[in-house]
Ligand code: SF4
């Protein structure tokens with residue numbers, strides 16, 4: 001399963017994000033998993049997800065270039081797989 | 092698997108320079124304990140009159156919330172002995188600080204179990220050091236096996252899923268690894284194995300109880316086979332030198348991602364390093380815990396690049412990194428040399444060469460006069476909590 005950039009996503013309600021100089025840490029209180037976001041830009045994408053109609057829009061708003069999209073989709077997929085991100089009801 | 096999971100050098104570099112707040116913070120709330128395990132890392136027994144008051148503990152929790160410390164590992168002593176334990180637990184979870192706490196199980200009544208099962212922000216570790224009563228009780232004291240099993244039964248009945256069955260691996264229980272796994276399965280718990288370190292009272296029994304070289308190999312193979320199903324708190328990274336690294340970060344996190352707040356508010360680099368040499372400050376001083384974590388002289392020093400000493404020429408240095416600082420310190424070995432349990436046997440030869448000078452002793456001893464042969468909860472957070480850490484890039 002790969003991350004669907006055309007769908008709306010958000011951070012799971014039980015996930016806390018902690019910015020760090022080199023990215024961020026994400027902790028899921030439900031499944032107690034800790035993830036390490038390696039760039040600040042990825043943090044910006046994750047924070048933007050809830051406010052954009054699609055994952056692609058969130059990436060764009062955070063300044064992710066076309067050439068980086070595949071890499072970012074892969075990172076988002078990993079976050080979704082560990083329960084950090086969930087799909088929103090689409091309108 | 093499509094996840095981008097790496098534990099490459101760069102990540103280690105990030106963690107080596109330290110984080111704005113710890114990931115794995117152990118907080119020992121009291122030195123009081125109803126048991127007296129022979130290997131107790133904090134030499135617990137009696138309460139210390141200078142222990143932090145309820146209000147002071149709450150101030151620390153406020154600070155942890157501001158620093159976004161996701162959770163604390165609460166131990167002791169037996170933390171549930173503190174009368175304000177449940178209030179503090181509620182206060183922490185009400186302030187976005189999750190709690191994992193270690194217990195010998197003696198106070199896990201059916202009611203407490205239901206309460207724990209009801210909260211997403213609380214996790215419990217029940218300590219057991221033998222899969223059978225004789226093996227366990229020789230270490231943790233008569234009756235402690237039955238107590239722990241009863242606690243697990245109650246937790247399981249209350250519907251608590253995935254709590255931890257926490258085992259300190261010793262020479263006596265390596266043959267019981269499969270049995271431990273079966274016990275964990277029986278109660279829907281997750282097995283967590285951690286390393287015996289010569290800290291606290293553990294220093295007195297380490298020589299006799301730490302696994303033999305052959306057992307270490309057996310443990311490594313067993314862990315490799317189980318993969319991520321068994322948690323280790325990253326505590327066996329020195330075994331990575333056998334070949335492939337075990338899941339986890341493979342790094343001594345002391346003062347970088349790990350630290351300890353002790354019952355009187357002293358902040359140490361690691362729960363296994365209770366000694367003046369690793370004392371960074373106290374939460375009661377101006378600036379509180381934040382100041383100690385971010386700016387203490389000791390932590391700043393620990394975050395500077397370390398030399399590998401005799402280990403740096405070793406082919407396994409990248410994964411093993413010379414092992415555990417506390418284990419070296421309390422066995423009297425050089426901090427920049429091999430671990431006492433170095434899988435190449437270098438530690439053993441060095442131990443044999445040690446002079447008659449006694450190894451450093453832990454700073455505080457709250458053992459009751461007669462330390463019988465008993466128990467104490469294993470530390471909740473055995474250094475790096477990063478087993479299962481995923482790196483997303
Ligand atoms: S390796 Fe040893 S000293 Fe370092 S954090 Fe772990 S237990 Fe503490």
Ligand code: SF4
Nearest residue numbers: 402405411429430433
């Ligand atoms: S020599 Fe040092 S780095 Fe090499 S295996 Fe032994 S402890 Fe680890």
